[in-house]
Amino acid sequence: MSNTERGMRHLPARLILASRWMMAPLYLGLIVSFLLILLRFFTKLFGLFWTAQTQSTNEVIVGVLSLVELSLMGNLIIMVVFSGYENYVSRIYAENDPERPSWMEHVDFSDIKLKLMGSIVAITAIQLLELFLDVTTHTDRELYFAIGIHMVFVFSCVMLALMDRLSAPHSSGEAPAPSP
Structure with a gap:
């Protein structure tokens, strides 16, 4: 087989492998977000800081909870960018850098999926708490829908964790029994 024929045979595999770089702009877009x-x-x-003296305690709590919610979203974005780039595009060559997050070494798609769902559950819980702190301005229907949506996310998160646990190899420390 000539070099040209061998190169042509490997061209589709090379194109498929190179296509992973099309994800890089998406990760850059997440950094912008x-x-x-x-x-x-x-x-x-700053808005909370300037108006805290004139707000009720519940309004300040809701303001602080919205800051927590935004920080959770920021954590999610960074986690998806780092792990997605590492797992699907290319390694980030900073292995000996003391600032390299330790979780980058062992986060896979399953971990990201569970962390993402856990963060979504936390965010919906914060939003639900915000609604309950200001319950007089919301209808019963709005509250029921918010509870229902939150419960769907909780159920989904539990089911994903259960599926991951059931599909993971057993790590009891014992060697598997030999097959007959």
């Missing part, structure tokens, strides 16, 4: 979250965080923080 992180800047939007950061801008919104500081806008809310």
Whole structure:
């Protein structure tokens, strides 16, 4: 087989492998969206700081909870960018860098999926708490829908964790029994 024939045979595999770089712009877009979250965080923080003296305790709590919600979103974005880039595009060559997050070494798709769902559950719980702190301005229907949506996310998260646990190899420390 000539070099040309061998190169032509490997061309589809090379194109498929190179296509992973089409994900890189998406991760760059997520970094830009992180800047939007950061801008919104500081806008809310300064607004909360300037109006805290005239707000009720519940209004301040809701304001602080919205800051927590934004920080959870920021964590999610960073986690998806780092792990997605590492798992699907290319390694980030900073292995000996003391600032490299330790979780980057062992986060896979399953971990990201569970962390993402856990963060969504936490965010919906915060939003639900915000509704309950200001319950007089919401209808019963709005509250029921918010509870229902939150419960769907909780159920989905539990089911994903259960599926991951059931599909993971057993790690009891014992060697598997030999097959007959």
